[in-house]
Amino acid sequence: MKPLIAPSLLAADFLHLADDIEMVNQSDADLFHCDVMDGIFVPNISFGMPVISAIKKMAKKPLDVHLMIVQPERFVNAFKEVGADWLSVHYEACNHLHRVLQQIRDCGMKAGVVLNPHSSVSLIENAIHEADYVLLMSVNPGFGGQSFIPFTLDKIYHLKELILKKNLPALIEVDGGVGLHNAKELINSGADILVAGNAVFQTEDPKNVIKLLKNSC
Secondary structure (H helix, E strand, O other): OOOEEEEEHHHOOHHHHHHHHHHHHHOOOOOEEEEEEEOOOOOOEOOOHHHHHHHHHHOOOOEEEEEEOOOHHHHHHHHHHHOOOEEEEEHHHOOOHHHHHHHHHHOOOEEEEEEOOOOOHHHHOOOHHHOOEEEEEOOOOOOOOOOOOOOHHHHHHHHHHHHHHOOOOOEEEEEOOOOOOOHHHHHHHOOOEEEEOHHHHOOOOHHHHHHHHHOOO
16 A cells, blocks of 8 residues: 655745645645644744644645644644644644543544654554554654654554554554655555655655655655
8 A cells, every 4th residue: 555645844945835735736646734832842843723723725635733742732722723634743742541532532533643754663552552653753752854764664564563462453653763764664564654854845846755655754
């Protein structure tokens, strides 16, 4: 099966965001990946609900919203209201992970749990049945354009083993340093969804890059 491709709007040109959204609409991409950062959980601030709402008005594909914030449970309903279709929260930011994942699902969104590079797959073994997808960060979260952390490949493999062992439908998403140079290897390791930022938006022909990522298996 071909992977799902989720261009990360964090790498888009915000002076011409509408143009970049329309490009993704017309491409082979499957999702819009939207990173929300609060400057506390990660050392950066990106965009919040007004921007998500504006993107939703133009987007013809689901919004995959990744919350890099403290106490994400406070904002689950709000992000549903502004247009999130998929919503992921960090294991490291949730004191009651089961409850937050259930809260996301109860709002009618796909629920995702995110693991930072240093966090072991085993940490979510008892909560993964509540998740529709698991996002593995292959860079330390907070900034785009970082280099891929190689041991992420082992994490993908072990996560896929866990999902198969438990006979679960959860998908594996990978975000950070993803591009044409490693897409096939990621897919072969078990990744189902590839998030690509600079690899898409910092090229002369982003639609073609998305097409190549989609067919890299």
